[in-house]
Amino acid sequence: MEQLILAIVKPLVDYPEQVAVEEKAEESKIVYRLSLHSEDIGKVIGKHGRIAKAARTIITAAANAAHQKKVYVEIAE
Numbered sequence: 001m002e003q004l005i006l007a008i009v010k011p012l013v014d015y016p017e018q019v020a021v022e023e024k025a026e027e028s029k030i031v032y033r034l035s036l037h038s039e040d041i042g043k044v045i046g047k048h049g050r051i052a053k054a055a056r057t058i059i060t061a062a063a064n065a066a067h068q069k070k071v072y073v074e075i076a077e
Contacts, residue, residue, distance in 0.1 A: 001063055005032055005073070008055050013040035029070040030063065036075070044075060 002021045010016040015037035022033040036044060045052045056073050063071035 001030075001032065001059065001066065001071075004062055005034065005055075005059060008058065009034065009036075009044055012043050012051065013037065014043070015040055025069075029072060030067060031072045031074060032059070033074045033076055038077075041075065041077060 002023060005021050006019060010019055013019060013036060018035075018037040018040075020035040022035070024031045024033065034044070043051075044055075052073075052075060059073055060071050063069075
């Protein structure tokens with residue numbers, strides 16, 4: 001799942017080498033924390049959060065096929 005997140009996010013940013021994903025698995029959910037360069041946060045979120053919402057939709061759909069847990073994607077500031 002981390003590779004999917006990286007494949008979606010890296011083409012959007014100016015500093016792809018600073019993109020990192022951390023996975024935190026709990027009993028009923030999995031949280032992916034996305035760390036970016038401060039200048040790239042707006043590019044990943046997009047206008048009114050549209051890009052972030054679309055990325056979360058894709059990631060959640062792929063994760064639901066692989067896991068039986070709720071999946072969350074957080075963007076670290």
